[in-house]
Amino acid sequence: MSTSLAAERLAAIPVQVQGADRPGCLPKLAGWLEGFFVAQRERLFWVHLAFFLAFLALIFLPLLLPEPPEEAGIFDHFTRFANFALWGLWFPLVFLSVLFSGRSWCGLMCPMGAAAEWANRKGPQRPIPAWMRWEGTPILSFLLITLLGQTLGVRDHPEAIAEIFGGTLLIAILVGFFYGRAKRAWCRHLCPIGLLLGVFSRLGAVQFAPKKPKPGSDRWTEKTPCPTMIDLPRKRASRHCIQCFRCVHPEKRGGLFLQLRRPGEEIERIQDHHPNAYEVWFLFLGTGIALGGFLWLALPSYWDLREWAANWFFDQGWFWVGEPGPAWLMSVHPDRREVFTWLDFFSISGFMLGWMLGLTALLASTTALSAWLAGRFAQDGLRWKERFVGLGYQYAPVAMVSLVLGLGAALFQPLADWHPELPALVKTLFFLAGLFWSLWLGDRILRQQGLRGVQRFLPALPGMLGSLAVGFAWWPGIFGV
Ligand code: SF4
Ligand code: SF4
Incomplete structure (x- = not known):
């Protein structure tokens, strides 16, 4: 029997997740974190709103300000501060955070994903088109934005920052408005950094695993409470999980539970976690x-x-x-x-x-x-x-x-x-x-x-x-x- 088949069969056994029986490292800490974030789930709106307002200020306010003097430091002029906040803090810290907490940025803080989801509640909620569901779409999105970022000089010019970040925010809201039913089509299929965070989240120390796993491959489905269209009982991979805690119900026997693990563990045993070409x-x-x-x-x-x-x-x-x-x-x-x-x-x-x-x-x-x-x-x-x-x-x-x-x-x-x-x-x-x-x-x-x-x-x-x-x-x- 192949290792992955054996792992599939083993994985199809209901998991006991109470107290110290929770699988993975540091079970008590994992249980506490799960309880904390589930209790705060409704308050995430305020976190998203705060990040949304801060994001708008960082990308648009520098356009209204006079040019900073050459020698101005990050605390002397808001334009310098905004640039440092985006490239010196946001970018490296989001990517480093993936190692410790997976895609927690996406689920708990990201204003773009949250804005797309708010828009989705108001829109016509059309089915997600096949071209968007093609797995190469986020690759093209990343390549295009990276090229445009370089030719515009996105690390140096506030106008380029406003165009790249403001433009993607606008498209995220439009995609969210039109497509998917209570879903984040933008995050799963089009976000330029979604796939990047997804691949690296496989290295991360956090995963969400089903309590009653079913064997089978990693299917895309709209018939799921998961905003990124994960077929929850068959979930083995971290890549599309934005850690929104919506599938976590500690008091129930079903759903998913939070598990802590050694960083890199998922890739060490990648054959058991739906590798994807x-x-x-x-x-x-x-x-x-x-x-x-x-x-x-x-x-x-x-x-x-x-x-x-x-x-x-x-x-x-x-x-x-x-x-x-x-x-x-x-x-x-x-x-x-x-x-x-x-x-x-x-x-x-x-x-x-x-x-x-x-x-x-x-x-x-x-x-x-x-x-x-x-x-x-x-x-x-x-x-x-x-x-x-x-x-x-x-x-x-x-x-x-x-x-x-x-x-x-x-x-x-x-x-x-x-x-x-x-x-x-x-x-x-x-x-x-x-x-x-x-x-x-x-x-x-x-x-x-x-x-x-x-x-x-x-x-x-x-x-x-x-x-x-x-x-x-x-x-x-x-x-x-
Ligand atoms: S996938 Fe992109 S837009 Fe969606 S939450 Fe993550 S970083 Fe934000
Ligand atoms: S698997 Fe659960 S925690 Fe992850 S994105 Fe889907 S609903 Fe949210």
Whole structure:
């Protein structure tokens, strides 16, 4: 019997969740947390409202204020503070929080998801269309927003912040208004960071598990109280769970219960938790494009590419590429001495897409080779594709840590007040932890795929190479060349 089939059968036994009998780590703490959040469920409205108002202030107020002086710090001017709050606090802390509490940001705090859900109560509640339900939609959403964020300069300009965050808020509300019946179609299918948080939540220390599990695959259904369309009795994966506590009823025998676990446990035993090929491709593509988004600022090769592209365009007689494009598509801020032309737009997008395709090809090759080698040694009946998808998850920690260190670098800057070298030291430690965690996960996944002891050595090597490649490709983006 395969390991996943055995786990399915075992999982179909009702779970005792009272007191110290609750499965998982720290059962008493898990029980207390569950009781606390269930009791506060009705008050979450006020938390969402507070975050919604703060979010509006952070993204729109800087547009109404005069330009901050060059030397202004985060406490000298609201525009500087808003930028730090978004990129130095919100972004890195939300991603780091996933390790400790899963997608708690989504269920407990996120104003965008909550606004989409409020709108849903007022709208016509149409069925969610098939194009939106396609599993590639959130991948496209992430890629588009990441590209647009770079060409607009979303980390530097308040206008770009207002367009990206304000635009997605507006679309979230419209999608919520029109589609789904008491659901969050936006969060499940379209949010640009929903899938990212979902993949990384598989590393997290919190999960919600059914008390009366049923065997079967991870189905999408609208006939469920879950706002993200999870078929609750068959839930094994964390990825779509936004931790809204709506399915948790401590006094009842059914529903789900909160379980604490060792970070990374779900990926170590990924075959038991509905691995998904779209998620793995997203991990490859998303890591590659985010990497390209950093490296065009750090690597001289970007300028070589830009020069080559300029010559090629001018050879064709396309001199219009030297003109600035529309301000909704690229950074046009003459007062701040930054004006992108179409040439910049194509060079930045091309560089990012090139890195995306290159890194995806590399990770797909290393994973394919690992999967093939694992199949030579193992006897558990898994097909090559199943091994490939399972092994693809090993890159999650190194990708996540790199993203947090790269995009959230501002979080570490205040440490320089204690010692100028402290930010670099802390970032290095985080970076190494992510890298080694990926190597460890690769080994654990191979073990679950039925490889014993030294049998794992050879199939682990391509995966190690992939993790090292991701780690060192981020190095110039995080620490400089
Ligand atoms: S999926 Fe996106 S919009 Fe929805 S709650 Fe999470 S972060 Fe917010
Ligand atoms: S599984 Fe439960 S806690 Fe998770 S999103 Fe669905 S209803 Fe909310």
